[in-house]
Amino acid sequence: MSSKAILPGEPDPGGTDTAETIAQQTLAKRGAQYANEVRRLLDAGLDVMRRCGTRSSPRVSDIVAAAGLSNDAFYRHFASKDALVAAIIEDGAARLSGYLHHQMAKASTPEMSVRRWVEGVMSQAADDDIAATTRAVLWNGGRISDRLGSSRPSHAASLAILLREPLAQLGSADPETAATLVAHAAVGVLSDFLWQGVQPTRAEIDHIVEFCLAAVTPRSVTTEQPEPGQASAR
Known part of the structure; x- marks a missing residue:
């Protein structure tokens, strides 16, 4: 059986291309x-x-x-300093989401999972050093939006994803919407704590948890449909 010699620079069809x-x-x-x-x-x-x-x-x-x-x-x-600031904000949100996921994984019930989520979000204002860092990040993020004429960056949506499963387990008829509303409310409260320079108390955290759990609309509850010709209330 004859064999063809592989010349220098010629790829071996049955082997791996060294250059690649x-x-x-x-x-x-x-x-x-x-x-x-x-x-x-x-x-x-x-x-x-x-x-x-x-x-x-x-x-x-x-x-x-x-x-x-x-x-x-x-x-x-x-491309610019603003691009770095935006990346820092995104990186911080990813780290917070990872931390929340880790804390929620320790919960034995969906109610406790929601509590872990709330405590994790509010922890950004519970420590002076963390609060100062978060406040500086939010301030720089706001300056970016002012220069670019865009809305202030909000990562409530990414944090809301973590709430969908426990809210669904609690019987929410629409866990995605409920999680989004709860996340925006919680992030808004966190922002108030940060800019006021105060730490959330245990009673305040408990109240936020109660609010989050109250946002669950049972699947058995249906929204009343408007009669023909009537506009739905908004």
Whole structure:
């Protein structure tokens, strides 16, 4: 049986392309490097933002210095400082969602799961350092929306997703809508605590939990339909 010799530069049809393998390895290394740079910029940006508080907006030069990176590294990942601030807000929301999910997983009942969710959200105002950081993030987020002419960023929707399952287990006829309403109400109350510089009391947290549980409309309760020709009440 004759065999055909594989010439240099000619890919082996039955094997792995060495060039492709090396290219993928290079991309993987570069991807890991870039991910590390982004994480350092996010953490440094949050740290500088915390130190600036609500007095001033962090500068790119301060952020890259704190991250130990260059301006080139910054603009490789973010088109502007506003883009970094938006990413910090998104990263913070993801971290909070992860924390809430972890706390809710410890609950043995849907009622306790809702309580864990409320306590986790309100924990952003229960500690002075965390409250100061969250307040600075919200302040910078508001400045972004003012410059761009957009609405202030709100992550109530992402937090609401965590409430759908326990509210459904409690018999909600529309857990998605109920979770959204509850989340927006809770985030609004949290915002009040943050800007007033006060910590929620145990009684206040209990009241918020009661409100959340009261938002559950049993499946057996149906909405009365308007008669023909009548507009539905809004």
